[in-house]
Amino acid sequence: MIISAGAVILLALVAGALTWRTVARSLARVGEVTALAEDLSARNLSSRIRLNGPDDEIKALADTLDTMLARLEVAFEAQERFISAASHELRTPLTAIRAALEPSLIRGRFGEDVAPAVERTMHAVVRAEQLVTSLLQLARTTAPIHHQRHPIRLDDIVEALEHDAQQRASEAGIALNAAAAPATVIGDQVLLTQLTSNLIDNALKYTLPGGEITIESHTRDASAFLTVTNSPVREIASPPKQLFEPFHRGAYTRTEGDPSAGTGLGLAIVKAIAIQHGGHARIDYTEGDIFTVTVTIPEGSEALENAEEAGIVSTPASP
Numbered sequence: 001m002i003i004s005a006g007a008v009i010l011l012a013l014v015a016g017a018l019t020w021r022t023v024a025r026s027l028a029r030v031g032e033v034t035a036l037a038e039d040l041s042a043r044n045l046s047s048r049i050r051l052n053g054p055d056d057e058i059k060a061l062a063d064t065l066d067t068m069l070a071r072l073e074v075a076f077e078a079q080e081r082f083i084s085a086a087s088h089e090l091r092t093p094l095t096a097i098r099a100a101l102e103p104s105l106i107r108g109r110f111g112e113d114v115a116p117a118v119e120r121t122m123h124a125v126v127r128a129e130q131l132v133t134s135l136l137q138l139a140r141t142t143a144p145i146h147h148q149r150h151p152i153r154l155d156d157i158v159e160a161l162e163h164d165a166q167q168r169a170s171e172a173g174i175a176l177n178a179a180a181a182p183a184t185v186i187g188d189q190v191l192l193t194q195l196t197s198n199l200i201d202n203a204l205k206y207t208l209p210g211g212e213i214t215i216e217s218h219t220r221d222a223s224a225f226l227t228v229t230n231s232p233v234r235e236i237a238s239p240p241k242q243l244f245e246p247f248h249r250g251a252y253t254r255t256e257g258d259p260s261a262g263t264g265l266g267l268a269i270v271k272a273i274a275i276q277h278g279g280h281a282r283i284d285y286t287e288g289d290i291f292t293v294t295v296t297i298p299e300g301s302e303a304l305e306n307a308e309e310a311g312i313v314s315t316p317a318s319p
Contacts, residue, residue: 090132098125131265151300152187154217154226155180157196162215165200173209183217183224185297187277195273196226198266199293203230206291223279224299231290240283240291244271270295 048069051062101122104110110118158180169176185192203213207230216227236243246268267281270293274281279297284290 084136091129094125094129094132098122098129101125149186149188151184152189152192154183154185154192154196154224157189157193158215158217158226161193161196161200165204165213165215168204169213172204172207174204174207175212176215177212178215179217180215181218183219183226184300185224185277186300187297191273191276195270195295198270199226199228199295202266202270202293203228203291206230206233206236208232208234219299222299224297226295226297227292229290229292233285233289233291236285236291240285243267243283244281267293 048066049062050066051059053059101118105115105118105122108115158178162176162178162180166176200213200215207213211230211232213228213230216225216229218225244267246265267283271281274295274297277297279295281293281295284292284294
């Protein structure tokens, strides 16, 4: 009896140990798939799990996820090609309409009864061109950038744009001040210039005559900051945070006929570019007084590391 009981206990212990080992190995593989899947979602669609090991249900799940990622990658690439082609096809007829109407309108060849309608048509064409261009920019700034990034001085970008901004501000009766301290990030020159230009355009649009705009760049705590402050500002109908969403245009309505009203995509593009560089954008607004947009991007090598982890930039391998 004692020997039989001991054998049963021994067998139970061995079975328990084998069961525990099997379950532990399975859970470890599940944890590996989960970790890899989370890592892929934070990086880019071109990576794959490619799980090794026995051909079981867990490997089948990993292979299914790899297949899904491959399909998503193809879909996003097709979407990007479609956006580029559609934008080109849309801009071509808009440019033709503008070229056909603008010279005659300038030379006064339309009668007084027709000229107002032609002017409204011109405004609509200009706004449509702006919208197509902005949508293309937004699509490009939300897609991963697969090329080498370089050290970019935000203060150099501010200085390059300052002269034109000063002229536009002077024409609008607005004082513009730039205090650009050195601030270096790892990024894309064209996109960061677009970000800065959009911030300046937004400030010029919403600052009342006699107001003031201040553009600043600096670094603190391993981060680079680009801040544009304007005061006093026009009435803003939308909550400030919503201005980062596409087509929110503050005090302007969607049916506003003036092309200077913009498309409602400027700050959405700013936010998208900031995220592409591993950073973020924030709005601080005191009603009827001060409007501040602050873009924060990790300084130097930290910016590149964060961007690579987010899957928004891939550094080519060394030859």
